[in-house]
Amino acid sequence: MSKQEFRKFLLASTACVLLAACSDTSISSPGGNNVGTPPGGGGGGGGTGNVVIDLVPAGGCGTGSIRETSVTHGTTTINACEITGNITSNTTIAANAGVIVTGPVFVGLDDGATAQKPNGEAAGGTPVTLTINPGATLFGAAGSDYIVVTRGSRIEAVGTADSPIVMTSRSDIEGTVGANEIGLWGGLVINGRAPINACIDGTAVGxxxxxxxxxxxSSGLFGGDNPADDSGTLRYLQVRFAGFKVNNEDELNGIAFQGVGSGTEVDYVQVHNNADDGVEMFGGAVDLRHLVLTGNSDDSMDYTDGWRGRAQYVLVRQSADGDQGFEFDNRSSNNTLLPRSNPRISNFTLVGQRGGTGSNDSDQGMLIRAGTAGELYNGIVVDFGDNCLDIDDTETFNRIGATGASGDEDLVMQSVALDCVVNFSETAGDPVDVSDWFLGQANNAEIDNTMSDVFPGPIELAVATTDVNALDPWFEPTTYIGAFSGSENAASNWAAGWTYNLFADPGCPTGTTESAEVINNQRICQITGNVTADLHLTRGSVYELVGPVFVGVDRGPDAASPAPSGIEVELTIDPGVTVFGSAGSDYIVIARGSSIRSNGTRTAPVVLTARSDVEGTVGATEIGLWGGLVINGRAPINACIDGTATGGTADCQKSGEGSSGLFGGADPTDDSGNIFYTQVRYAGFKVNNEDELNGIAFQAVGSGTEVDYVQVHNNADDGVEMFGGAVDLRHLVLTGNSDDSMDYTDGWVGRAQYVIIQQSDDGDQAFEFDNRSSNNTLLPRSNPRISNFTLIGRRNGAGSNDSDEGMLIRAGTAGEFYNGIVVDFGNACLNVDDAETFDRIGATGAAGDEDLIIQSTVLDCLTNFKETAGDPVDLSTWFLGQADNAEITNSMSGFTFIPGSTGVVPGATELAVNTTDVNALDSWFEPVTYIGAVEDSNDTWYQGWTFQVTP
Incomplete structure (x- = not known):
């Protein structure tokens, strides 16, 4: 079995099935791949022969305090990496490694409550960083096997949606874990220096x-006075089958956040089948997003000791024998301790099992007690067998509604819906009637729920929401209660694909066909021919284009009078989905009237790429391995196949490159959907000498289409090209493209802001801008507005040809270009060609005679200007005569795209250039006070979601 197969095998929790059928089997180490949405399972296993599970990656275990080892349990031998004891040097666990956690593993030695002693000396511990790469699986065999991150040290456990990091039990690796087992190993403890209120020194001040x-x-000391303390990152992490019970009072949580500060990032984390609480915050101020808590035996989310953090998007699916979904305390031994617990939580869904009986505290949705404050918004609590809401303790009740005094924060609950066997636990003598208090706050309700599993139904969707983003911008704006929106379902939601045992495997979506082939043990769903019904590509599979795929059938140039034979279709692509082609004939065309919704996110971009990229065999400089993406719209163009048509009218249409169909119309605001956080790699097949597919061809695409955070990498033709239309673009990254990186023609009048271009060694222009080369005077004239661009060449051009130029502006185009940096092109930074372009420079008044403007732009190339004898304008004089332009010796530095290339962060020379306030000209542009696409080293909008962009 391949490494990738074992990884899929583990994450799909079907190992036991496979192992039961094995005899004298060798299983290799796990590999990174799309984990899909595993169906769950588990159960007995065991074969009659010996099984060897090899979890050591081909490149080794990593660096630092990690080693190779081998353990045998019964008839199963595991060859793996290992961490044990005190880790006292920075340690990196390799991607896809299997790692045995042996005994308590302490990351670093406690570095004290503050980073510095009063005299400035170091606190005396040993702070180190444990880095865990995507796809790694860490596992323990007993409750004494757990991980503790000490104060001052860091854990950087950064998985991906396709390759989450897994912390689990050895029996899970062996395939013998039962579906309901808990407490099979210890768990993860993080100790920080953020404030707490429970001091072991009775004289200390909270x-x-x-x-x-x-x-x-025995996990060591925690606490301090730094609420912003940073203990690292947990992202795309599963913790399974943990929570060993040390004694009746001391039991390990799945993840214990002990005095952890808000500088720590926690996002996309699941704790499954823990013997104690799923997560518990002991004081501190750590913030949590996208938290999934399933099957935990005690409380799913618990806090105490003065936690003052935030949480958004919390899903609890309580086990049949679990206690509370939420158990929230200040401090049970002294309810009045300060700093008082006072978190803010929004968008939570708590689902019980309706299995509780009687009036005890088990099986409750929310138990709020021990003097805590807190704000809870936009929640759904259903199906708990005892009650949905219980508020206990005099100090908690006495503080409800109290304001003004130090520590007397309110308990607030708004836009929360309840439906349990009993909604409220109320006791005679309570100073507050809980039901009256709950129903007296804004938008709360008792309901008969219409939930579909964990997803809201019409009753939940009708509950008015609270705008928590207006209270605190850390919270993302939402218009729904609960952890999921009304548009999400089991196949398409933020928890799908990277979690364990949460949703059933959705299979290939309707409209696709499952292939008999697999790549790296990933299911392939094929798309072919004309797509004539809405198609939704969900996580859990990779998608193969077989030949040209036309989304919809052309609806014609006029939405008010659509072609009767046309069919309007929407293609939706979920975050993290990969679509690939195997040849140049494999490409996507969005027909007029249809739309694409490419809904990538920063942490889970959509990837459109080549088969060899998915297989892991693509070369770093390869291009043209598949077709690309073409979008046809109804916005105006000036190049009409009917020579009698007038440009800009519905009669002016054109046939797209690569037999991609007709485009053009008379609606500049036409909407073809959205493209967010999307990469297009290795595309651009050359059909013939004149006809080559771009990475993305925007053919008469209108301004109603949203394009933001898009990268085109290693395309054989242009990265993006606009053929007329009025589409606007933001956050555009174009790297390694073989022809021009950004090209337009046919009358494009859109806008662009934040454009980074790293030109390839053999590329032509970064910008190649035309009106229409076959007739420079066609109307409507190309006249875009572009601001904040950084164009980086390779200084490898030679001679006087047009290759390797920063900006080639020609063929009668107008345009406004502001706040730009153009450096290191081997031929020229700026070239303006053609009499019609020159003739129109500075001309105003006549129809179509818009100006060509370049302002607040700096040049530093082998030659800054390409000038030809007889040009009607001296280009250098014209350029330097416009506001705030300059020739410079660039001082760019900082982050790079391709190793050895120029940085994209402006230096002192660039920062000294006056900027043009483009926002004052057009409010679509965001206000800026800098030239170039990147403000400074803290401006990292281009990192994290892009390909081959390395800090």
Whole structure:
């Protein structure tokens, strides 16, 4: 079995099935791949022969305090990496490695409650960083096997949606874990220096550096006085089958956040089948997003000791024998301790099992007690067998509604819906009637729920929401209660694909066909021919284009009078989905009237690429391995196949390159959908000497189409090309493209802001801008507005040809170009060609005679200007005569795209250039006070979602 097959095998929790059929089997280490949405399972296993599971990657285990080892349990031998004892040097676990956690593993030695002693000396511990790469699987065999990150040290466990990091039990690796087993190993503990209120020194003041506490399971000290303390990153992480019970009072949580500060990033984390709480915050101020808590035996989410963090998007699916979904305390031994617990939580869905009986505290949705404050918004609590809401303790009740005094924050609950066997736990003598209090707050309701599993139904969707983003911009704006929106379902939601045992495998979506082939044990769903019904590409599979795929059938140039034979179709692509082609004849065309919704995110971009890229065999400089993406719209163009048609009218249409169909119309605001956080790699097949597919061809695409955070990498023709239309573009990254990176013609009048171009060694122009080369005077005239661009060449051009130029502006185009940096092109930074272009420079008044403007732009190339004898305008004089332009010696530095290339971060020379306030000219543009696409080293909009962009 391949490494990739084992990884899929583990994440789909079907290992037991496969192993049961094995005899004297060798299984290789896991590989990175799309985990899909595994169906769950588990159960007994065991074969009659010996099984060897090899989890050591081909490149080794990593660096630092990690080693190779081998363990045998019964008839199963595991060859793996191992961490054990005290880790006292920076350690990196390789991607896809299998790692045995042996005994308590302490990351670093406690570095104290503050980073510095009063005299400035180091606190005396050993702070280190444990880095865990995507796809790694860490596992323990007993409750004494757990990981503790000490104060001052960091854990950087950064998985991906396709390759989450897994922390689990050895029996899970062996395939013998039962579906309901818990407490098979310890878990993860993180100790930080953020304030707590429970001090082991009774004389210490809560929230001070002297207020520290000893963690559960002998996990060491935590606490300090820095609420912004940073213990690292947890992203796309699963913790499974943990929570060993040390004694009746001391039990390890799935993840214990002990005095952890808000500088720590926690996003996309699941804890499954933990013996104690799923996650528990012991004081501190850590923030949490996209939290999934399933099958935990005690409470799913718990806090105490003065936690003052935030959480958004929390899903709890409580186990049949679990206690509370939420158990929230200030401090049970002293309810009045300060700093008081006072978190803010929004968009939570708590689903019980309706299995509780009687009036005890088990099987409750929310137990709020021990003097805590807090704000809870936009929640759904259903199906708990005892009650949905219980508020206990005099100090908690006494503080409800109290304001003004130090520590007397309110308990607030708004836009929350309840439906349990009993909604409220109320006791005679309570100073507040819980039901009256709950229903007296804004938008709360008792309902008969219409939930579909964990997704809201019409009753939940009708509940008015609270705008928590207006209270705190950390929270993302939402218009729904609960963890999921009304448009999400089991196949398409933020938790799908990277979680364990949460949703059933959706299979190939309707409109696709499952292939008999697999790549790296990933299911392939094929798309072919004309797509004539809405198609939704969900996580869990990769998608293969077989030949030209036409989305919809051309509806004609006029939406008010569509072609009767046309068919309007919407193609939706979920975050993290990969679509590939195997040849130049494999490409996507969005027909007029149809739309694409490419809904990538920063952490899970959509990837459109080549087969060899998916297989892992693509070369770094390969191009033209498949077709690309073509979008046909109804916006105006000036190049009409009917010579009698007038440009810009519905009669002016054109046939697209690569037999991609007709485009053009008379609606500049035409809407072809959206493209967000999307990469197009290795495309641009050459059909013939004149006809070559671009990475993305925007053919008469209108301004109603949204394009933001898009990269085209290693395209054989242009990266993006606009053929007329009025589409606007933001956050555009164009790297390694073989012809021009950004090209337009046929009367494009759109806008663009934040454009980074790293030209390839053999590329032509970064910008190649035309009106129409066959007739420079056609109307409507190309006249875009572009601001904040950084164009980086390779200084490898030679001679006087047009290759390797920064900006080639020609064929009668107008345009406004502001706040630009153009450096390191081997031929020229700027070339303006053709009499019609020159004739129109500075001309105003006549129809179509818009100006060509370049302002606040700097040049530093082998030759800055390409000038030809007889040009009606001296280009250098014209350029330097416009506002704030300059020839410079560039001081670019900082982050790079391709190793060895020029940085994209402006230096002192660039920062000294006056900017043009383009926002004052057009409010579509965001206000800026800098030239170029990147403000400074803290401006990292181009990182994280792009391909081959390395800091």
């Amino acid at each position: 929230g001070s550096a002297d207020c520290v506490k000893s963690g559960e399971g």
